[in-house]
Amino acid sequence: MIILCIPYTHTLSHLSRPLVLAKELKSRGHEVIFAGESSNTAFIRQEGFSVLPVYEPDPEILFGNIRKGKLRFISNAEIEHMIEADLALYSVVKPDIVLTDGRFTAPISTHMAKIVHAAIVNASSTEYRALPYIPFFDWLHERLIKRDTRLWKILDQLNLRLEMLVFDNIMNIFKRLSKKHGLKKTITSTNCLTGKDITFLADIPEYFPTKNLPKDYYHIGPITWQSNLSPPAWWPPNARNQLIYITMGTTGLGDFFQLAYNLFQEGQYTCVMTTGRQSERMPTIPGHIYIEEYIDGDMVVKACDAVVCHGGNGTIYQALLHGKPIIGISTIPDQAYNMRRVESLRVGMSLSWKEFYTNPKMLLDTIHAVLANTYFAKNARQMQKILKTCRPAKTAADIMERYMKTKS
Template sequence: MAGTKRILFFAEAVTLAHVARPIALASALDPARYECAIACDPRYARFLSPGNWRNIEIHSISSQQFLQALATGRPHHDYEVLSGYMREDLAVIRDYQPDLVVGDFRLSLAVSARVAGVPYAAISNAYWSPYFAGLRLPVPVLPLTRWLPIPLAQTLFTAAKPLAMRRHCAGINRLRRENGLHPVGGDLQRAYTDADYNLYPDVPQLFPMHDLPSSHSFIGPVLWSPHDAVPSWWDELRPDPPLIYLTLGSSGQASLLQLALDALADLPVQIIASTAGGPMPARIPRNARVTDYLPGTEAASRSALMVCNAGSLSCQQALAAGVPILGIAINIDQFLNMAAIADAGAGLLLRADRISSNRIHLAARQILSNESFARGAKQLREALNRSGPAGARFEAMIPGLLHDWSTGARSRTLN
């Protein structure tokens, strides 16, 4: 299409959130000005059409492989994975000839986009920014946390962190050296955010920054829901009793969904639950309705409480509706995200390795009976509203990003 710019999105399909954000941003772009393509593993093909973009198949490691690596503390993207990704990235870039590459957790793009000589914008949550003023890595759910007291596990985790981070960065460092780029050492924040431009799908009220450079920008929460996820019983939901939206996301655990359903069964509430493509629970309480996917934004807006895996995509749907959150966290991302929300008074954080039906029950009752959590969520809703639609902010940024790149205003590599 004459006069349009080509935007190529790469979605790393290890969780649905990394696919949803490229879909939402691509959907927001004016097709008269921008021609888009989304490169994604076909496992999420149902969500990629219809759309005003070209779909390109690429490979991502399986969600199971990714989550198992997180659960055991192993690197999830080693050299073999990243070098294979890079070959695929370069083939797609050569074929599509984009003006701008946008990646969501496609870590290989820090090298492949530079080799291809195209500008690269990374979608990264603000808590991974090197400029985040409050980063303190919490010990995630690991084998050692299941049998050690958490304070002791945290001490051991903090002591082992430098060695562990170097191990996690070994693959990307080898790939960088082979292609003439300086390694990132053991800096996982830099490995996650090394790009020509960084787009933070968050609000600065939750994640304050220090000395943030102009190449790093908050675009606000990127809200997305499946277009085909309205169940047959949707219009049968009643306005009373209050509704709890239960979704543990694509990075939750199936056993936690059953535990949460059991925990909420005796509360005077209605429960709507999403398996996020996982197995259906063996027992469904009388006050619950369960399906594979739900329209998350709409489900949150009808609810008095969201119970989720503390991931950013689900939490932002709740906060956009001014709904408090009970977050059950497993990995570091979830702990970092939910800790900020809990500190703002908009919810409670539970550890998945210390979870029980009784703890979920009591925490849900506490949030529903204490109006301060709803007030905290509504205050964050105001912050989200002030940030405006992320897609519009991203589209407004593109001309400046391309101008900076074309005029050589920024270095082509980050030393």
């Protein structure tokens, strides 16, 4: 097969998942070509894949809109521009199948080009999620309505329908384009990240439950990238105290790093912090705080006692794969949704960006609370046992090959 991968390369979470699957597909003899335009495409080239240019939305605008709570997260003109870029790319590559992660125009453009489309997505970004994305009724105290009652489940279902109705009608360009181009499956802002033909849910149902999944949706488990970065010269750290790993992905806020840096100079914990090039270089203080732009995350998570992150899906699963508890400081709704699950499963605690920014010391207090209560780590190890049974890249590659055989 000729497989064209189009991740949203500005964020490593959307880039790394198809990259892992691409390595599995390449090992089976398939040709895999990537497309993207950010500086992060260097990671793709390091793995031996070619990368063609393709237009991608500006992350400052996209994530800026999302952080501001704008349901119209991207303009109609941008969507039209992306579809044109998709179609131009398809005409050059002529792929048998397009694999995407974060490319919300692909379900429409692949229909227009009559190409098979598979997508990697989180269960939270589908209409089959079992839990509300924005909990409208959480203000109701549990003394009024217990969370395990039938009434609460009815409210959850009402919540889901309302949030999808509002979101899909505000961003109704997806519906209009679906009708214009005669799509069998109507694309909406709720399902625009899913696949036209195959959807891989990079989740386990124990973490993100779903309901009424169609037969072309598959739980494959989290796809985590095994970095080939060499350890820094200072590794392993001289950890005088418990070791904390801090990573804010590539959608974090630059202000965070200096505030966190100031906290960990005090020496209550030893810290390894990665900035993802989102902050000015800060000096390492041996024994207290170690700073890198990027690092082998698995190496650090395995050695640390807890992970502080932005609540990104990939980082949460990386922590749980090693049985480590999580402290999350979310900056966008997706991350807040993830952290509600972390708290519900009692594998970590959440801190809002406003709480941290107003009083950074709250981060140290939260870390202390998580490390002092052993049930967080115990529950994380239970999740680790489930995650160890997943073979996401192999499962996804098998499904793609079987599907394409039915088309030949």
